[in-house]
Amino acid sequence: MSTGKKKVLVIDDEPAVVTYLETLLSDNGYETTSAENGRVGFEIVKRDRPDLVCLDITMPEESGIRFYRQLKEDPALAATPVVVVTAVTGFGGDPEPFRKFLSTRKHVPPPEGFLAKPIDQQEFLETVARVLARAGAPALPG
Amino acid sequence: MTSAVARMTSEPVKQWVRTQLWDQVPIAISVIDHDFQIVEANRCFAEAYGPWQSQPCYAVYKGRTERCERCAAASTFADAKVRVREERGVLRDGKEIHYLVHMVPLVEPDGSIPCIIEMSTDITATKILEQEKLEAERLAAVGQTVAGLAHGIKNVLMGLEGGVYIVRSGMQRGDSERLLRGWHMVEENITRISVFVKEFLDFAKGRAPTVALVDPNRVAATVMELFVETAGMARIDLRAELAPDLAPAYLDEDAIHTCLANLVSNALDACQVSDRNGGHVVLATREEGDTLVFEVTDDGIGMDSEIRKKVFTNFFTTKGSEKGTGLGLLTTRKIVQQHGGRVAFQSTEGVGSVFRLEFPRDRLPRRDGASGNGSNGDVGR
Incomplete structure (x- = not known):
C-alpha cells in the first residue's frame, strides 16, 4: 500500500551516511529504502521502482558508476532520476567533469543532480525536491 | 690460416692477452686463501681498495678487524659452490661502495680448494638509483594517500554531521532514543578519524x-x-x-x-x-x-x-x-x-x-x- 510519499533509494556503503540521509529525508516527508552497493541497489530499483536514487560512487563490490550506467541503459528504468552524492576527489562538486568522465567510456546522460560530500542539508533537500519536480514522477498509485 | 690469425693464437700472444685482460678488466678480482688472506689481485682491485698484500679480505674490502658474520667465502671453501652476493665495503679513499661479488672456488683435481676467486663489480650507482626510485615511489604514494585521506575524511565528516543532525533533532523532539543513536554515530566517526590518522602517519613516515x-x-x-x-x-x-x-x-x-x-x-x-x-x-x-x-x-x-x-x-x-x-x-x-x-x-x-x-x-x-x-x-x- 502506498503512503503517497515519494520513495527515495539511498545507495552508500557508509552506514553513517545512509542513516543520515534516510533520517533527513524521512523527517522531510519522503519514504526511504537503502542499499550498501550498486548491485543490491539495482535489484531494489527493479523491484520497488523508487522515484529517485541518491547514489554514492566509491563502494566495494559494485561502484556507483556501474550502477548508473546499468540504470540509464535500461529503457524501463532510465527515467529514474539520480542525485549523485560523492566524496570522489577531483569532481569537486561540479557535475561537468563527472559527465565528461561518464561520456569518455560510453555515452550516458549526466546525472539529474550532483552534490559533493559533506552535503549542505538545505541544498540536498532542495536538489531532491527540484529533481523530483522536474521528473514529474507521481507517487506510485496505491 | 692467415698469418695474423696465427700470430693471435700463438701461445705468447694468448698469454699477453690474458695478462692484459687481468689488468684491464673493470672488475676487481682477488684470490683468497684458506686464511682469508689475499694472495693475488688485479689492477682494478688495487686501484679501488688500495694495498692488499699480506692482508685479510675483510680488512681490505670492508676495513674490518675480524671476519664477517655469515662469511660467504667460508661457505664456498666448505661446499665448493659458486656464490653471488651483494655487499657493502669501503674504498681506499674511504667512500662506501656497493658491490656484487661472485665467489668461485679453484678446485684441484683431488677436490681440494686451496683458493677462491672473488670478482667484484661496483653497483653503487645502481643502488643509489634504486634507493631514489624507492623514495620517489614513497612520495608519490604519499601524494595519492593524501587524496585518499581527503576522500575518507569527507565520508567521516558526513557521518559526524549526520550524527549531529540526529542528536539535535532528537533533542528538539525530546526523543532520547534518536538522541542516543545520533550520539553513537558521532562517537563512531571520531574513532574512525583516530584510526585513519594513525594508519596514515604510519604509512607516510619515511624513516629508515x-x-x-x-x-x-x-x-x-x-x-x-x-x-x-x-x-x-x-x-x-x-x-x-x-x-x-x-x-x-x-x-x-x-x-x-x-x-x-x-x-x-x-x-x-x-x-x-x-x-x-x-x-x-x-x-x-x-x-x-x-x-x-x-x-x-x-x-x-x-x-x-x-x-x-x-x-x-x-x-x-x-x-x-x-x-x-x-x-x-x-x-x-x-x-x-x-x-x-x-x-x-x-x-x-x-x-x-x-x-x-x-x-x-x-x-x-x-x-x-x-x-x-x-x-x-x-x-x-
Missing part, C-alpha cells in the same frame, strides 16, 4: 628502519599473543609453526610486528567472512636457503583475480569503510622493501590465501640502521 639483532620467532610469538583471543572468539584455529634454531636477523622489530599483525589480522578477517564456520590461520617462520621467510596462511574467503590485482593499491579495501582503511598491505610492503625484502602472495577465491614476507639475509639493513638494499618487486601468483 631502526634495526637490531632480533629473534624472528620472538616477533612472531608476540603477534600470536596479540590475536589468540580474537581468533578464539571467532572459533578460528590460529597456530604458529616456528622453525627451531632460526638465526637472529637485523630487523626493525616494531615494524616487522606491524607487518605480521597486518597479515594475521587480514587472515582472520578472511576466515570470518568466509561461508565456512571457523577456519584455520597459520603463522610460520622458516629459513629457505639464505632467505628468512615469514608466512601467513589462511583457508578463508580468498581473492579473485580482480582483487588480487588491487592488493597493493592505496585505500583499496574489501572490508567496507567501517573496518578497513586500505593501507595495511601497502604499509607492510613499504616496511618489507625497506628491509631489502619482498611480499609475495598466492590466493584462490573460496580456498584461501598465503602471504609471504621474504627477507634475503644479505640484503637486510645493517647494524648502523642504514636502509636495506631492496626495491625487489612484489609478486602475486
Whole structure:
C-alpha cells in the first residue's frame, strides 16, 4: 500500500551516511529504502521502482558508476532520476567533469543532480525536491 | 690460416692477452686463501681498495678487524659452490661502495680448494638509483594517500554531521532514543578519524628502519599473543609453526610486528567472512636457503583475480569503510622493501590465501640502521 510519499533509494556503503540521509529525508516527508552497493541497489530499483536514487560512487563490490550506467541503459528504468552524492576527489562538486568522465567510456546522460560530500542539508533537500519536480514522477498509485 | 690469425693464437700472444685482460678488466678480482688472506689481485682491485698484500679480505674490502658474520667465502671453501652476493665495503679513499661479488672456488683435481676467486663489480650507482626510485615511489604514494585521506575524511565528516543532525533533532523532539543513536554515530566517526590518522602517519613516515639483532620467532610469538583471543572468539584455529634454531636477523622489530599483525589480522578477517564456520590461520617462520621467510596462511574467503590485482593499491579495501582503511598491505610492503625484502602472495577465491614476507639475509639493513638494499618487486601468483 502506498503512503503517497515519494520513495527515495539511498545507495552508500557508509552506514553513517545512509542513516543520515534516510533520517533527513524521512523527517522531510519522503519514504526511504537503502542499499550498501550498486548491485543490491539495482535489484531494489527493479523491484520497488523508487522515484529517485541518491547514489554514492566509491563502494566495494559494485561502484556507483556501474550502477548508473546499468540504470540509464535500461529503457524501463532510465527515467529514474539520480542525485549523485560523492566524496570522489577531483569532481569537486561540479557535475561537468563527472559527465565528461561518464561520456569518455560510453555515452550516458549526466546525472539529474550532483552534490559533493559533506552535503549542505538545505541544498540536498532542495536538489531532491527540484529533481523530483522536474521528473514529474507521481507517487506510485496505491 | 692467415698469418695474423696465427700470430693471435700463438701461445705468447694468448698469454699477453690474458695478462692484459687481468689488468684491464673493470672488475676487481682477488684470490683468497684458506686464511682469508689475499694472495693475488688485479689492477682494478688495487686501484679501488688500495694495498692488499699480506692482508685479510675483510680488512681490505670492508676495513674490518675480524671476519664477517655469515662469511660467504667460508661457505664456498666448505661446499665448493659458486656464490653471488651483494655487499657493502669501503674504498681506499674511504667512500662506501656497493658491490656484487661472485665467489668461485679453484678446485684441484683431488677436490681440494686451496683458493677462491672473488670478482667484484661496483653497483653503487645502481643502488643509489634504486634507493631514489624507492623514495620517489614513497612520495608519490604519499601524494595519492593524501587524496585518499581527503576522500575518507569527507565520508567521516558526513557521518559526524549526520550524527549531529540526529542528536539535535532528537533533542528538539525530546526523543532520547534518536538522541542516543545520533550520539553513537558521532562517537563512531571520531574513532574512525583516530584510526585513519594513525594508519596514515604510519604509512607516510619515511624513516629508515631502526634495526637490531632480533629473534624472528620472538616477533612472531608476540603477534600470536596479540590475536589468540580474537581468533578464539571467532572459533578460528590460529597456530604458529616456528622453525627451531632460526638465526637472529637485523630487523626493525616494531615494524616487522606491524607487518605480521597486518597479515594475521587480514587472515582472520578472511576466515570470518568466509561461508565456512571457523577456519584455520597459520603463522610460520622458516629459513629457505639464505632467505628468512615469514608466512601467513589462511583457508578463508580468498581473492579473485580482480582483487588480487588491487592488493597493493592505496585505500583499496574489501572490508567496507567501517573496518578497513586500505593501507595495511601497502604499509607492510613499504616496511618489507625497506628491509631489502619482498611480499609475495598466492590466493584462490573460496580456498584461501598465503602471504609471504621474504627477507634475503644479505640484503637486510645493517647494524648502523642504514636502509636495506631492496626495491625487489612484489609478486602475486
